[in-house]
Amino acid sequence: xxxxxxxxxxxxxxxxxxxxxxxxxxxxxxxxxxxxxxxxxxxxxxxxxxxxxxxxxxxxxxxxxxxxxxxxxxxxxxxxxxxxxxxxxxxxxxxxxxxxxxxxxxxxxxxxxxxxxxxxxxxxxxxxxxxxxxxxxxxxxxxxxxxxxxxxxxxxxxxxxxxxxxxxxxxxxxxxxxxxxxxxxxxxxxxxxxxxxxxxxxxxxxxxxxxxxxxxxxxxx
Amino acid sequence: xxxxxxxxxxxxxxxxxxxxxxxxxxxxxxxxxxxxxxxxxxxxxxxxxxxxxxxxxxxxxxxxxxxxxxxxxxxxxxxxxxxxxxxxxxxxxxxxxxxxxxxxxxxxxxxxxxxxxxxxxxxxxxxxxxxxx
Numbered sequence: 054x055x056x057x058x059x060x061x062x063x064x065x066x067x068x069x070x071x072x073x074x075x076x077x078x079x080x081x082x083x084x085x086x087x088x089x090x091x092x093x094x095x096x097x098x099x100x101x102x103x104x105x106x107x108x109x110x111x112x113x114x115x116x117x118x119x120x121x122x123x124x125x126x127x128x129x130x131x132x133x134x135x136x137x138x139x140x141x142x143x144x145x146x147x148x149x150x151x152x153x154x155x156x157x158x159x160x161x162x163x164x165x166x167x168x169x170x171x172x173x174x175x176x177x178x179x180x181x182x183x184x185x186x187x188x189x190x191x192x193x194x195x196x197x198x199x200x201x202x203x204x205x206x207x208x209x210x211x212x213x214x215x216x217x218x219x220x221x222x223x224x225x226x227x228x229x230x231x232x233x234x235x236x237x238x239x240x241x242x243x244x245x246x247x248x249x250x251x252x253x254x255x256x257x258x259x260x261x262x263x264x265x266x267x268x269x270x271x272x273x274x
Numbered sequence: 275x276x277x278x279x280x281x282x283x284x285x286x287x288x289x290x291x292x293x294x295x296x297x298x299x300x301x302x303x304x305x306x307x308x309x310x311x312x313x314x315x316x317x318x319x320x321x322x323x324x325x326x327x328x329x330x331x332x333x334x335x336x337x338x339x340x341x342x343x344x345x346x347x348x349x350x351x352x353x354x355x356x357x358x359x360x361x362x363x364x365x366x367x368x369x370x371x372x373x374x375x376x377x378x379x380x381x382x383x384x385x386x387x388x389x390x391x392x393x394x395x396x397x398x399x400x401x402x403x404x405x406x407x
Contacts, residue, residue, distance in 0.1 A: 074385040074394055079356065081385075083306045085377035086360065087313065088396055089369050096316045104283075104312035105305070115303070178305065225391040 116146040117180040118251035125235040159232040167258025169197035175223040208259040231258040289325025307352040
């Protein structure tokens with residue numbers, strides 16, 4: 054039975070600064086130059102998008118992999134991460150600001166988690182890189198909630214009947230990453246070795262961490 | 275087809291040292307890095323500069339940053355890439371530093387009037403008026 058858990062919408066008192074948008078300095082400069090080049094006919098915004106999209110599936114989830122590897126290696130960090138991901142991740146990755154609240158959901162022997170954004174394509178890109186094309190596509194967004202086991206099977210993940218599947222719906226204020234289960238046979242591994250086992254799909258929940266006896270296969274899709 | 279099969283991208287990756295990448299092509303940490311890469315690729319294809327020329331300017335930019343204390347661990351690569359891009363287009367007379375600043379401020383006004391979660395779009399009115407900060 055699948056549980057469809059919506060993220061809590063936090064509207065803190067005095068959170069007025071959240072009402073309007075803000076762009077980072079570099080994002081302002083990038084948009085400025087893109088506008089100028091478009092107006093002068095140097096670039097076509099659609100062509101730029103196509104180039105960027107060509108890489109969306111290639112973006113490595115470097116930060117997310119590092120966070121998971123540290124959580125596997127250090128139980129105290131794992132606790133802090135599950136309690137408050139927003140502050141804990143700063144211990145291991147260089148991320149100053151998050152677009153939104155981040156929550157880490159842990160896979161266990163009894164629970165498998167996966168993330169989706171049914172409304173649009175909210176994605177914790179600060180930790181996972183750019184979203185893969187399928188994450189933003191309607192079939193995944195609609196079926197992740199209706200038929201998560203079917204989707205998982207298509208990704209090659211067989212979830213036993215007695216294991217619960219939880220689907221977490223991201224939104225502008227709340228995003229998620231999955232803490233996959235640590236593969237067996239990795240006792241005593243360093244953080245760096247563990248990091249290499251964490252795939253992007255395992256952080257989304259549409260995959261599992263690599264087994265140590267299976268060679269890295271590159272981008273899953 | 276993997277992205278690196280694209281000839282324009284392969285020429286960039288081969289012609290410019292240090293582009294962060296994996297076996298299949300460039301990797302980006304944030305969306306703007308992908309946009310900065312795509313803009314340089316497009317301007318190169320229009321003949322604005324050669325990759326040899328670009329690599330030399332980028333190396334200068336990186337050396338300058340290192341001298342100013344940049345740790346050069348690869349995490350700031352696209353910051354240097356961006357500075358190079360702004361320098362190239364101003365030196366080649368595509369636009370001026372003043373115009374860049376005017377558009378930057380306009381985008382800031384556009385962002386500050388756009389409710390969170392809505393797409394931010396530039397309008398003519400964004401080029402006038404005070405900035406909050």
